[in-house]
Amino acid sequence: MSNRIVIDPVTRIEGHLRIEAVIENGVVKDAFSAGTMVRGIEKILKGRDPRDAWAFTERVCGVCTTVHALASVRAVEDALGIQVPKNAELVRNLMFAAQYVQDHVVHFYHLHALDWVDVVSMLKANPVEAAKIAQSISPWRNNTAGHFAAVQNRVKKFVESGQLGIFANGYWGHKAYKLPPEVNLLAVSHYLDALEWQKDLVKIHAIFGGKNPHPNYLVGGVPCSFNLEEVNAINTERLNHVGSLIKQAIEFVEQVYVPDLLAVAGFYKDWAAIGGGLENYLAYGDLPTNGYGDPSKFMLPRGAILGRNLNEIHEVNGKNVEEIKEYISHSWYSYAGGDANGLHPWKGETEFNFTGPKPPYTQLNVEGKYSWLKTPRWKDHPMEVGPLSRMLVAYAKGVTDVKEVVGAVLKKLDVPITVLFSTLGRTAARGVETQVVAHWMKGIYDDLITNIKNNELRTHTRYRWDPATWPAEAQGVGMTEAPRGALAHWIKIKDQKIDNYQLVVPSTWNASPRDGKGQRSAYEASLIGTPVANPEQPVEILRTIHSFDPCIACAVH
Amino acid sequence: MDAIKAPSYRRIYVWELPVRAFHWINGICILLLGVTGYLIGRPFAVISEQEASFQYWFGTVRFLHFAAGYLFLINMLARIYWGFVGNRYANWKQFIPTRRKWFTEVADVLRVDVLQTRVQGKIHIGHNRLAGFIYFLSFWVYGFQALTGFALYAAMSPSWIGRAAAAVIPGTWNDMGVRQWHHAGLWFFVLFTIIHVYLVFYHDYVEGRGTTSSMVGGWKFEREDYFKS
Amino acid sequence: MAEPRSTIWETMQERGHSRRDFLQFCAYAATLAGIAPAAHGKVAEAFEKKARPPVIWLHFQECTCCSESFIRAEHPVVADVLMDAISLDYTETLQAASGHAAEKCKADTMKAYAGKYILLVEGSVPTEADGVYCCIGGRTALDILKEAAAGAAAVIAWGNCASYGCVQNAKPNPTGATPISKLIGKPVINVPGCPPIADVMVGVVTHILVFGRPPELDAQGRPKEFYGRRVHDTCYRRPTYDAGMFVETWDDDAARKGYCLYHMGCRGPVTYNACAVTKWNERTSYPIQSGHGCIGCSENQFWDNGPFYQHLPSFPGFGIESTADKIGLAAGAAAAVGVAAHAISTNIRKRGLIHEHVAESVTENKSE
Numbered sequence A: 001m002s003n004r005i006v007i008d009p010v011t012r013i014e015g016h017l018r019i020e021a022v023i024e025n026g027v028v029k030d031a032f033s034a035g036t037m038v039r040g041i042e043k044i045l046k047g048r049d050p051r052d053a054w055a056f057t058e059r060v061c062g063v064c065t066t067v068h069a070l071a072s073v074r075a076v077e078d079a080l081g082i083q084v085p086k087n088a089e090l091v092r093n094l095m096f097a098a099q100y101v102q103d104h105v106v107h108f109y110h111l112h113a114l115d116w117v118d119v120v121s122m123l124k125a126n127p128v129e130a131a132k133i134a135q136s137i138s139p140w141r142n143n144t145a146g147h148f149a150a151v152q153n154r155v156k157k158f159v160e161s162g163q164l165g166i167f168a169n170g171y172w173g174h175k176a177y178k179l180p181p182e183v184n185l186l187a188v189s190h191y192l193d194a195l196e197w198q199k200d201l202v203k204i205h206a207i208f209g210g211k212n213p214h215p216n217y218l219v220g221g222v223p224c225s226f227n228l229e230e231v232n233a234i235n236t237e238r239l240n241h242v243g244s245l246i247k248q249a250i251e252f253v254e255q256v257y258v259p260d261l262l263a264v265a266g267f268y269k270d271w272a273a274i275g276g277g278l279e280n281y282l283a284y285g286d287l288p289t290n291g292y293g294d295p296s297k298f299m300l301p302r303g304a305i306l307g308r309n310l311n312e313i314h315e316v317n318g319k320n321v322e323e324i325k326e327y328i329s330h331s332w333y334s335y336a337g338g339d340a341n342g343l344h345p346w347k348g349e350t351e352f353n354f355t356g357p358k359p360p361y362t363q364l365n366v367e368g369k370y371s372w373l374k375t376p377r378w379k380d381h382p383m384e385v386g387p388l389s390r391m392l393v394a395y396a397k398g399v400t401d402v403k404e405v406v407g408a409v410l411k412k413l414d415v416p417i418t419v420l421f422s423t424l425g426r427t428a429a430r431g432v433e434t435q436v437v438a439h440w441m442k443g444i445y446d447d448l449i450t451n452i453k454n455n456e457l458r459t460h461t462r463y464r465w466d467p468a469t470w471p472a473e474a475q476g477v478g479m480t481e482a483p484r485g486a487l488a489h490w491i492k493i494k495d496q497k498i499d500n501y502q503l504v505v506p507s508t509w510n511a512s513p514r515d516g517k518g519q520r521s522a523y524e525a526s527l528i529g530t531p532v533a534n535p536e537q538p539v540e541i542l543r544t545i546h547s548f549d550p551c552i553a554c555a556v557h
Numbered sequence B: 001m002d003a004i005k006a007p008s009y010r011r012i013y014v015w016e017l018p019v020r021a022f023h024w025i026n027g028i029c030i031l032l033l034g035v036t037g038y039l040i041g042r043p044f045a046v047i048s049e050q051e052a053s054f055q056y057w058f059g060t061v062r063f064l065h066f067a068a069g070y071l072f073l074i075n076m077l078a079r080i081y082w083g084f085v086g087n088r089y090a091n092w093k094q095f096i097p098t099r100r101k102w103f104t105e106v107a108d109v110l111r112v113d114v115l116q117t118r119v120q121g122k123i124h125i126g127h128n129r130l131a132g133f134i135y136f137l138s139f140w141v142y143g144f145q146a147l148t149g150f151a152l153y154a155a156m157s158p159s160w161i162g163r164a165a166a167a168v169i170p171g172t173w174n175d176m177g178v179r180q181w182h183h184a185g186l187w188f189f190v191l192f193t194i195i196h197v198y199l200v201f202y203h204d205y206v207e208g209r210g211t212t213s214s215m216v217g218g219w220k221f222e223r224e225d226y227f228k229s
Numbered sequence C: 001m002a003e004p005r006s007t008i009w010e011t012m013q014e015r016g017h018s019r020r021d022f023l024q025f026c027a028y029a030a031t032l033a034g035i036a037p038a039a040h041g042k043v044a045e046a047f048e049k050k051a052r053p054p055v056i057w058l059h060f061q062e063c064t065c066c067s068e069s070f071i072r073a074e075h076p077v078v079a080d081v082l083m084d085a086i087s088l089d090y091t092e093t094l095q096a097a098s099g100h101a102a103e104k105c106k107a108d109t110m111k112a113y114a115g116k117y118i119l120l121v122e123g124s125v126p127t128e129a130d131g132v133y134c135c136i137g138g139r140t141a142l143d144i145l146k147e148a149a150a151g152a153a154a155v156i157a158w159g160n161c162a163s164y165g166c167v168q169n170a171k172p173n174p175t176g177a178t179p180i181s182k183l184i185g186k187p188v189i190n191v192p193g194c195p196p197i198a199d200v201m202v203g204v205v206t207h208i209l210v211f212g213r214p215p216e217l218d219a220q221g222r223p224k225e226f227y228g229r230r231v232h233d234t235c236y237r238r239p240t241y242d243a244g245m246f247v248e249t250w251d252d253d254a255a256r257k258g259y260c261l262y263h264m265g266c267r268g269p270v271t272y273n274a275c276a277v278t279k280w281n282e283r284t285s286y287p288i289q290s291g292h293g294c295i296g297c298s299e300n301q302f303w304d305n306g307p308f309y310q311h312l313p314s315f316p317g318f319g320i321e322s323t324a325d326k327i328g329l330a331a332g333a334a335a336a337v338g339v340a341a342h343a344i345s346t347n348i349r350k351r352g353l354i355h356e357h358v359a360e361s362v363t364e365n366k367s368e
């Protein structure tokens, strides 16, 4: 098959992703998505102390750091019947929200933007004009002609050095780039601003969890303690720090990210008809306000949408062994009971079985097994997960803040809601979500302050910390919404040790190979019909793939 | 009634002063190292309203451990030296199996004293072969404990001994592994002491040669006929 | 375009370095690359002409948190590093080009700067099953690493993954994840941590650029500058350790006062890292400051030293929570029982002998 092009490595993502795409008459006819690295963390977890699992699973990914730790402590708490104190819930929610906002901003500027923004074209921009445009959409302090001129100069010198570094061999000048030079300049300037800012918000992780990436979590609560009479604990100064970081985050999102998103989107409305892919959306929901056990009180609701029917939201139950199953028809694993069956994660197995070509290889055998990702299905449906799914479920369930922001964005771009089912929609949904969640942080923070004011200081329940108090056998599931979508960990505990541990990760849902019935997962489905002007410079494929924000270390683990 | 003829005994100077001194310094060091070491591994928490700067008990415990550690090492080296210049009972040949016959004698001791399938066996004035061999093995543990102890000490002191010890330990062993095994070493000493002290009493009880007091005064008592045969 | 570009030599001059420093730097780079001293002049020329030292950043079995950490650097900030200090010619995480175009960036740099580029490696390399557990562009990680290392002037291993194998190397290490120092026949600067501290990462890179030689390394190949002290020796909770004031359960009174976390399993006493001094995220905090013990993330094999909430690891082969003490105590009890049984047996089996001794004993009567 000579017209099957290979993109490997797909860059500006996390992990090792390989896309093979069949191109006919300038559009993608079929596509295959493969994860080419595996570590076997599920195997490594066997036999270990369940209270340590958060640290192991957190190392699944340093980009969405913390979310696996959260899923893990929830899984253990669910299995052992532990409920965390209110403050622990609030601290976890703050860390969760900080992760969203930081991760989404980094994705937009540093992983996704170069699909839409031509760095070289900005050299032709008029900084005064650029400032005019920028000031018309946002009061951001760096939107001045002087600042833009300085950035332009810096990049000019950089380009003239002949050493283009990370910008080398980019698809500059490709006709798919449509932004005027001034908007390109604005975007590159904000690329640098975002690079500077992203390291601030995650200080919330450092304050409550000691560091970022990979802050510390704890089964039964959070490790930090509150004390307003002590310098060696979370005190007023620490809380103030969190407060001002939240304020800056809201400012950055409102003055930089969202205006840029809208400005760029305005030039690429054709991408609202490309890359829709699957018609099913799944969200586990998150941000509990009444404990993890009560999903009805989650700020981000749980539910599944089939066939883009927003009028019917299906219930989702991670413990129902008939709902979520993982298949390996096209994955390099084997199941003891035969490769055709799907397994619910409590019964999940991770046995390597590489059947691909011996490296070095040029093409994978896509008829057989071709990826290290398993293929998850909900009631046998392929599902898309991620910000778009979350916003659709929240919108359909009538979450006020989401409805408002989605409405405002659609109005601004002057498009109907159906445009969300697309590459552009996915990218826009991420911005909508960031805007909503950044504001929610303020509310969560206020709740935390109120609790402390009322002398409610507890951050850890000591209940069942000691393994001697555990039942001989227990099983649980920890569900969360990682930045890239629905994430859950399933644990089985036996004799105080991990008997089985399985992760089904957002990028596993989206990037997996097709199932035994030939149903494509989200990446493969969304690429069908994507135009590719020049197969040597497949920037269009990157646009759609990047709109999912791939994380393959997550997906395979 | 004819009384059984009472055998006459002769006094022998077995343990010279340096051996006795080594023995008791060693015993005290090990006791101190064991107790302070255990506390280092599992300190009890002080519940106190006092500022940390007013107390230093744990620092003191650690100091005693390190001070005893130095003494333990020097004492051990002194005993090794005495193994070359001391009397025949102190000589290194009492510890290191040199001939095959050694092991048949070890088997003898096992039969007589441990399994007790035989009632009486060969009398040794100094260590019996099994004891000598066990002390030989213990010296390796002493060495190991000193090596790991001083290697850990390297991180908290400029001591050249510490640095030298740390340099000997392979790079693939991190401090955690060294500490784990140093801690495990403690239990060798606990086991050794239980069995050793018991056996000293046992020998005294069964043989009546003054074994226990020999490590105090240096004297043992042996039947006259032992010297004739 | 006539504007002169800023070369390493110029940058070094600006920073107050002499021509001699510069030549020394070039000699260092050349020596690392195995170039004979006579040819050092050529390397000097190359650096004088070329603006920024080219850098290749490889990604293998990793979680990319080392890259994430790197972009959190404060002094210098990462934009300055990328635009002024180095030329990051290959990194899958950030570079614009994908696929063949990306591979070309790497190939071009390896060719044009053979023996002169700095190689940074994030992630371990799987060696089982012919390397199929990590392939990029259809080639194995090992293949890619060996090729890139061959022409590198200096090799830096980022994080616990590249330095020691990290989480995927934990038992049973299903993919044969291997630290890079074991795979290339060149000195490697290990910068462990999971991840390493951002400012330590840029510190190591800039050390080479600014001082023209690699930092002093310890026996495990870690820069002494950052890994010379235990967390415990620099921890601000140390006074409470020496005073024996410990947190005993989570969020107890002692925890709220910030006492020592030794009882909660803190690995600070066996972990060499700069956390307590340099701290994380622009000096915001570090694990212990936020109430969780150190888990030893910069140490070899730290994943197999669990459970993390126990002072010493479980004893190999004895299951979770099997401390040396539990095993020792059991053995001690067994010895005590054995000794007691032996004493009883002695009184039975050696009854005759003991009676004989008593009988032959000289009584006061007899001697009179």
Ligand code: HEM
Residues within 6 Å of the ligand: B029, B030, B033, B034, B036, B037, B038, B040, B041, B042, B062, B065, B066, B068, B069, B070, B072, B073, B145, B146, B148, B149, B150, B152, B153, B179, B182, B183, B185, B186, B189, C269, C312
């Ligand atoms: C009979 C000999 C010894 C015994 C039974 C012994 C026992 C112990 C024990 C049980 C620990 C606690 C380990 C833990 O749980 O973390 C310890 C720690 C330690 N020992 Fe020893 N030890 C002995 C000899 C030595 C010697 C000769 C030295 C040399 C200086 C030494 C230096 C240390 C050091 C430096 C520590 C760590 C202390 C700290 O981190 O504060 N030990 N020892």
Ligand code: HEM
Residues within 6 Å of the ligand: B019, B022, B023, B026, B027, B030, B079, B090, B126, B127, B128, B131, B132, B135, B138, B189, B192, B193, B196, B197, B200, B211, B212, B213, B214, B215
């Ligand atoms: C009440 C306490 C103790 C008594 C009465 C005692 C008595 C003795 C006696 C009689 C010997 C000579 C044994 C023989 O003939 O083979 C001896 C040797 C020895 N004992 Fe002890 N002991 C005591 C405690 C300890 C302790 C606590 C240790 C160390 C843990 C220890 C270590 C040794 C060693 C290493 C030797 C060989 C000495 C040498 O040849 O230099 N002893 N002990």
Ligand code: NFV
Residues within 6 Å of the ligand: A014, A060, A061, A062, A063, A064, A065, A067, A068, A482, A483, A484, A485, A487, A505, A506, A507, A508, A550, A551, A552, A553, A554, A555
């Ligand atoms: N997929 C994925 Fe993650 C996320 N978000 C995890 O659950 O990125 Ni690394």
Ligand code: SF4
Residues within 6 Å of the ligand: A059, A062, C061, C062, C063, C064, C065, C066, C122, C123, C158, C159, C160, C161, C162, C166, C167, C193, C194, C195, C196
């Ligand atoms: S060392 Fe840790 S942080 Fe760095 S890539 Fe490995 S797992 Fe991630």
Ligand code: SF4
Residues within 6 Å of the ligand: C231, C232, C233, C235, C236, C237, C238, C239, C241, C259, C260, C261, C262, C266, C267, C268, C269, C288, C293, C294
């Ligand atoms: S908290 Fe940890 S590093 Fe700090 S003093 Fe205590 S044991 Fe040492």
Ligand code: F3S
Residues within 6 Å of the ligand: A211, C193, C194, C231, C271, C272, C273, C275, C286, C287, C288, C293, C294, C295, C296, C297, C298
């Ligand atoms: S866990 Fe790691 S981050 Fe520092 S305090 Fe310990 S070395």
Ligand SMILES: [Mg+2]
Residues within 6 Å of the ligand: A042, A374, A502, A503, A504, A505, A556, A557
């Ligand atoms: Mg899985």
